[in-house]
Amino acid sequence: MPDPQILQLDDDFTLVKRFVDGHESAFNQLVSRHKDMVRSIIYVTVNHSDYIDDIAQDVFVKIYKNLKHFRYESQFSTWVYRITINKCKDHLRKMKIRRVFLPISDTFEQADKSYNHSETSNTKEVVRNAISKLPEKLKIPLLLKDIEGFSYQEIADSVQCEIGTVKSRIFRAREKLKTILEPYKSEIFK
Amino acid sequence: MKKNINNNYELLSAYLDGEVSSEQIKEIENKLSESSLLRDKLAELKRLKEITNSSYSPPPESHYFETVLNQKINEERKFRRRLKSFMPAYGLFALAIIVILLLKIEPIVFDNSIHNRDARYAGTYNNNLKPLLFAANLSNEDIFNFAFYKMLPLDNKNKQYLQLGTDKEGKEYFEIKKDPLQIQKNNLEKFTLALGLNEEQKLEVDSIIKVYADELQEQILVNDKNTLAVSQNLFDYNRALAAELLTFAAKANKSSFRKIMPAGLTIVENKSTPIVIREIKSKSSSPTHNFVFFNNDSIFTKPYTVDKEKIKNEIKFYNANRNSQVNEFINYEVNVNLDSNLAKIKKYKYFNDSLFVLFDSNSFNIKVHVLPKVDIDFPNMDSIFIELDKARENFNEFSFHFQKNLPKIKGNIKFKYSDSLHNYLYDIEKIKVDSILENTFKQLDSLKIKNNFNFQFNNDSLDILIKKLPELYKNNEWFDNKNEVKKLKKEIEELKKEMKEMKKKLNEKPQKIKT
Numbered sequence: 001m002p003d004p005q006i007l008q009l010d011d012d013f014t015l016v017k018r019f020v021d022g023h024e025s026a027f028n029q030l031v032s033r034h035k036d037m038v039r040s041i042i043y044v045t046v047n048h049s050d051y052i053d054d055i056a057q058d059v060f061v062k063i064y065k066n067l068k069h070f071r072y073e074s075q076f077s078t079w080v081y082r083i084t085i086n087k088c089k090d091h092l093r094k095m096k097i098r099r100v101f102l103p104i105s106d107t108f109e110q111a112d113k114s115y116n117h118s119e120t121s122n123t124k125e126v127v128r129n130a131i132s133k134l135p136e137k138l139k140i141p142l143l144l145k146d147i148e149g150f151s152y153q154e155i156a157d158s159v160q161c162e163i164g165t166v167k168s169r170i171f172r173a174r175e176k177l178k179t180i181l182e183p184y185k186s187e188i189f190k
Numbered sequence: 191m192k193k194n195i196n197n198n199y200e201l202l203s204a205y206l207d208g209e210v211s212s213e214q215i216k217e218i219e220n221k222l223s224e225s226s227l228l229r230d231k232l233a234e235l236k237r238l239k240e241i242t243n244s245s246y247s248p249p250p251e252s253h254y255f256e257t258v259l260n261q262k263i264n265e266e267r268k269f270r271r272r273l274k275s276f277m278p279a280y281g282l283f284a285l286a287i288i289v290i291l292l293l294k295i296e297p298i299v300f301d302n303s304i305h306n307r308d309a310r311y312a313g314t315y316n317n318n319l320k321p322l323l324f325a326a327n328l329s330n331e332d333i334f335n336f337a338f339y340k341m342l343p344l345d346n347k348n349k350q351y352l353q354l355g356t357d358k359e360g361k362e363y364f365e366i367k368k369d370p371l372q373i374q375k376n377n378l379e380k381f382t383l384a385l386g387l388n389e390e391q392k393l394e395v396d397s398i399i400k401v402y403a404d405e406l407q408e409q410i411l412v413n414d415k416n417t418l419a420v421s422q423n424l425f426d427y428n429r430a431l432a433a434e435l436l437t438f439a440a441k442a443n444k445s446s447f448r449k450i451m452p453a454g455l456t457i458v459e460n461k462s463t464p465i466v467i468r469e470i471k472s473k474s475s476s477p478t479h480n481f482v483f484f485n486n487d488s489i490f491t492k493p494y495t496v497d498k499e500k501i502k503n504e505i506k507f508y509n510a511n512r513n514s515q516v517n518e519f520i521n522y523e524v525n526v527n528l529d530s531n532l533a534k535i536k537k538y539k540y541f542n543d544s545l546f547v548l549f550d551s552n553s554f555n556i557k558v559h560v561l562p563k564v565d566i567d568f569p570n571m572d573s574i575f576i577e578l579d580k581a582r583e584n585f586n587e588f589s590f591h592f593q594k595n596l597p598k599i600k601g602n603i604k605f606k607y608s609d610s611l612h613n614y615l616y617d618i619e620k621i622k623v624d625s626i627l628e629n630t631f632k633q634l635d636s637l638k639i640k641n642n643f644n645f646q647f648n649n650d651s652l653d654i655l656i657k658k659l660p661e662l663y664k665n666n667e668w669f670d671n672k673n674e675v676k677k678l679k680k681e682i683e684e685l686k687k688e689m690k691e692m693k694k695k696l697n698e699k700p701q702k703i704k705t
Binding site for chain 2: 027028031032035039040042043044049052053056057060061064065123124125127128131142143145146147151152167168170171174175177178188189
């Protein structure tokens with residue numbers, strides 16, 4: 001009877017090492033492990049399903065190119081999320097610039113219309129629109145916490161700031177969100 | 191107060207997220223039990239968290255995500271491979287850019303490297319340099335010709351000589367040539383005769399020349415490694431000597447000076463001229479100055495300190511043993527091997543910041559542009575130099591004569607210079623008599639600009655025109671048979687008469703001429 005295979009605690013590192021040693025298949029395993037989280041972060045951050053795969057693929061191409069330089073100083077996932085957040089920021093910046101050069105009618109970026117327009121979905125759309133109006137530095141920590149369930153430490157590592165700053169930003173994001181949603185107070189806070 | 195509330199709320203938000211310590215939990219829960227405001231706030235934050243969380247559904251599935259990603263990665267791999275194959279080209283390109291930038295920012299880097307190489311040569315070649323000019327036994331006549339014709343013989347037999355010049359851009363150069371210019375002889379004697387100098391004044395001219403002759407001996411040096419070193423100070427000496435002789439001539443005999451300089455010369459009256467001469471002399475007599483070194487395979491410039499005492503001893507020794515042929519440089523001849531690598535590489539041209547060497551012909555002709563470095567701000571230097579050059583042009587005009595035995599060629603006349611590869615063709619047929627006369631009168635008119643002049647007409651040149659030209663060109667059909675020639679003869683005869691009358695009138699009593 002063969003010995004039971006012992007699973008290593010930090011399997012990401014093993015996969016990275018295998019990739020560096022020339023096993024290309026290890027990269028595919030890393031992709032399948034982190035793909036969903038990466039796509040989810042992109043989805044909530046850019047608030048548009050059309051861009052998810054393009055950005056996510058850019059993220060993994062970048063990881064593929066730089067994996068040999070990974071220094072094992074942080075968790076692999078943190079490194080991946082940091083790259084993802086930076087790619088999202090790049091995308092949002094590009095969209096901002098593009099909006100400057102487009103006619104007004106085209107600049108209004110509508111919220112994702114893949115949702116049903118029922119009453120409930122309307123409330124969700126209102127909330128998503130309100131979140132999209134938050135400044136980037138408040139919005140990203142809030143989403144990473146409330147949607148992705150990251151700890152403050154993980155958020156701090158991903159956006160490269162102090163835990164205290166994360167705490168403060170999340171609180172400020174909630175306060176600002178409350179202000180934006182003030183007109184819908186009776187429906188949302190019932 | 192407000193800040194405190196905010197801090198409490200922030201802590202409440204962290205409490206909601208489960209990001210506070212157990213001590214903080216106790217503290218917060220105590221406060222919550224006491225304050226309805228805090229409880230309301232917590233409820234509000236909780237609701238906000240809930241609605242945020244529930245507003246987003248999971249992202250839509252992507253069935254081909256890995257497939258598309260693999261395609262992208264494969265493309266990336268191919269691109270990287272292609273990029274690697276071009277690495278050497280990128281390297282060369284980057285190197286070229288660096289060199290261009292370097293030359294743009296520090297253009298002297300390249301020159302310096304050449305200069306350093308040349309300096310290494312210098313160490314080998316500038317040993318044991320001895321004065322060359324004493325070997326040429328320079329006469330006062332030679333020094334005088336140096337002043338006004340800018341040429342210096344380099345050997346006893348006048349096989350080689352050094353010629354100073356200025357090119358069209360105004361850059362000074364010197365050449366080493368084999369055959370001397372066709373200049374008239376006994377120029378110094380003619381100079382003293384024309385000025386009507388007495389014995390004492392002649393001695394004074396000789397003493398001026400003597401001072402320069404001594405200094406000049408330190409300006410051209412040679413050694414046993416066939417190195418010739420020519421000082422760039424020669425140009426300054428040349429100017430100073432010419433200026434000093436002309437100033438002296440003007441003072442010695444003002445009216446006769448007009449014979450030499452019919453149009454007059456302002457520098458002889460300029461108060462700054464003696465200062466310029468003095469400055470040039472003091473600057474040039476310093477032991478260290480720039481020399482241009484020539485030898486078989488290299489040409490370079492370098493500051494060199496002349497051992498004045500040693501050179502004086504050399505000259506003394508030479509003069510004491512003049513007839514014993516002890517001096518090894520008596521028969522010195524400058525030789526630059528045109529087949530050497532230098533000439534091959536540079537294709538007869540070699541230049542850097544201070545030199546432009548042109549190998550003009552097989553018979554040896556080096557032209558060296560020298561950029562004079564004037565350290566002292568001389569008063570009115572430029573105006574004096576310009577006028578000196580004009581004065582020297584006058585000298586040439588008054589000494590001009592037709593060379594004998596001109597080649598007899600129909601149509602064009604071909605001048606061949608013995609020291610050049612090039613022949614110079616002059617299309618004689620295109621020269622019209624009218625233009626010759628017009629040009630002559632223009633020159634005469636220009637002399638009238640100066641009032642109170644005493645004009646001395648040189649008969650010889652017109653005589654040559656009248657007598658020698660038909661003889662010289664008797665075999666050229668175009669000359670004798672054309673009406674133009676007859677017209678020329680007639681016009682020249684008339685001109686000659688007019689000139690004689692004018693001369694007679696002017697010599698009687700100097701007077702102002704209204705122009």
